[in-house]
Amino acid sequence: MSVTFADVEAAAARIAGHAVRTPLIESPALNERVGGRVLIKPETLQRVGAFKFRGAYNRLVQFTPDERAKGAVAFSSGNHAQGVALAGRLLGVPTLIVMPADAPAVKIEATRGYGAEIRLYDRFTEDRVAIAEAIRDERGMTVVPSFDDPHIIAGQGTAGLELVRQAEALGARLDCVVSPIGGGGLIGGVGLAVKALSPATAVVGVEPIDFDDALRSLQAGTAQTIDPHARSICDALLSPSPSELTLSVMRKTVADVALVTDAEVTEAMRYAFQTLKLVVEPGGAVGLAALLAGKVRYKGETTGLILSGGNVDPAMFAQVLAGEL
Amino acid sequence: MSVTFADVEAAAARIAGHAVRTPLIESPALNERVGGRVLIKPETLQRVGAFKFRGAYNRLVQFTPDERAKGAVAFSSGNHAQGVALAGRLLGVPTLIVMPADAPAVKIEATRGYGAEIRLYDRFTEDRVAIAEAIRDERGMTVVPSFDDPHIIAGQGTAGLELVRQAEALGARLDCVVSPIGGGGLIGGVGLAVKALSPATAVVGVEPIDFDDALRSLQAGTAQTIDPHARSICDALLSPSPSELTLSVMRKTVADVALVTDAEVTEAMRYAFQTLKLVVEPGGAVGLAALLAGKVRYKGETTGLILSGGNVDPAMFAQVLAGEL
Secondary structure, three states: OOOOHHHHHHHHHHHOOOOOOOOOEOOHHHHHHHOOEEEEEEHHHOHHHEOHHHHHHHHHOOOOHHHHHHOEEEEOOOHHHHHHHHHHHHHOOOEEEEEEOOOOHHHHHHHHHOOOEEEEEOOOOOOHHHHHHHHHHHHOOEEOOOOOOHHHHHHHHHHHHHHHHHHHHOOOOOOEEEEEOOOOHHHHHHHHHHHHHOOOOEEEEEEEOOOOHHHHHHHHOOOOOOOOOOOOOOHHHOOOOOOHHHHHHHHHHEEEEEEEOHHHHHHHHHHHHHHHOEOOOOHHHHHHHHHHOOOOOOOOOEEEEEEOEOOOOHHHHHHHHOOOO | OOOOHHHHHHHHHHHOOOOOOOOOEOOHHHHHHHOOEEEEEEHHHOHHHEOHHHHHHHHHOOOOHHHHHHOEEEEOOOHHHHHHHHHHHHHOOOEEEEEEOOOOHHHHHHHHHOOOEEEEEOOOOOOHHHHHHHHHHHHOOEEOOOOOOHHHHHHHHHHHHHHHHHHHHOOOOOOEEEEEOOOOHHHHHHHHHHHHHOOOOEEEEEEEOOOOHHHHHHHHOOOOOOOOOOOOOOHHHOOOOOOHHHHHHHHHHEEEEEEEOHHHHHHHHHHHHHHHOEOOOOHHHHHHHHHHOOOOOOOOOEEEEEEOEOOOOHHHHHHHHOOOO
8 A cells, every 4th residue: 555645746736626725824922932833723613623634535435336336434532533423414424433432422422423333332342343353244335544544644645735725815824734643644744745745844743641552653663552541622633643554654754743731732722712712622733833833844934734523522622721630 | 074985995995905904704604604705705714803994003003103103002801992093003192091990901911012001991981981981181192993993994995895795706696795783883984995896896894782782773863872881701892882973883884773682692602612623702692693593584596794803801702612611
């Protein structure tokens, strides 16, 4: 398996008119705060409230007629779930999503709202891959991985393609693009687009500090896994390890990885609320957290910042605003 | 006093590079919900988190050297306060803002943060106009009204100018533009721009139901005032009456006025949080509230919707999310 910039370009053509071309936004207050220009790519404004719709649509739209009829099965803590569910609804493909029982309620409800069948499982005692594969074997559904798939990676990369083109349209030269890392699908695709279109731009990933599997995998050269006892409020970024495919793409494209604490993440969410007026979920805010905490090296004068998602439970958001998280 | 579309165009040239050219954003979920296309102009993303910076900057940048040295005094519940304070800081003009003691804390703190001197007063027992005029007489400061001023109205109108141009760039024809009405400065300026550039587009204002002074003034032909005992959570829209100037502009430009309840407003704030991922303050959400409640006549196929501000106290926002407001 491999994935290239040509795949990202092809994905961009497939999702055009279906995914939202999210705007670039700029906050003079944030620029002043970090001492440079930050061009924000708010994938919070994407369909389903996260970039995941891009990859899911790009995958499902390429299903054969037989695959379309039998449907798609996916496992996801929530954003990929919603992306697959909505893409399925738009394309007439039945979907079944295997979700952790402790996923944010708002994500479970939204996924159901898009018409998907839901199968809840216990993240600590059950194996979601085994559950999905059993469903595949029983019902003939196609498994749609959340990141370990060239079409998924290429679809997510369209966010980076747009970011570079939109920055060009403003006459801006990106010194750096900052993106969250979960399993590596987003930063992998974004990295392919950025390095193809703007080779001098550094791609910097950000992980929750106890979910530094990408950083350690890049250092070791082989996929490393996280401690199964690790916890983080960044529910979207809890994948235990990159895949061989996402690791190989990250090795070619990622210049550096920053690590952020949950406290830095909630601080960033409050900043996004108060100053940017944007609702950002914990996993979507790690890049902003790293910038605000001064943890992004290669920053340069102009930074592209991906806010990857905004699906956060109201009760949790209220706790974050109150400083209780 | 009068104000024309030429004044709006001149204001646009003056604020270029200083105010944010906020993007147009579109949510397929909202489009589906209201059964048409909604092009959102999020002035929540404007400097100070509200459109008010536009008018304030347009006014202060035209101060004479003597006026600049002596400074500006304004009275405002919060957004105009912040706009004047920040414009003053950028232009080197000292500012003093007379604010109600019960204004949202976040607005008072932000205004102070921009370097303004603050004078708090009691909305129910003190006269803010008298206070501001006393300061003017004592210190030689220029009073900058929040809406009863051609330069302020022209500045706010730049939001409408941008909205029409951005819609054109998308190939969209606006059937209707929906804007909040407080004192009439925003909708007045927006109305001038919309009727000049797109005469077939209906301009629809929205007021809190017990602050229907614009609606009644338009019906009566002369300025009407609201019941002094009226209350609303829309702190940005509590001005008791339009001025002769804003009323004369609204008479030429406004096709209809919708009225919304506080419950409809908080419902819209929750919708903005959950689906649009935008932080919108009560007064900023009245247009969305009217759309969601089916109260906008003249809706047509394509609606321009101004979300005018996003400055809301975290504690209040948490209450709204919890359904306690």
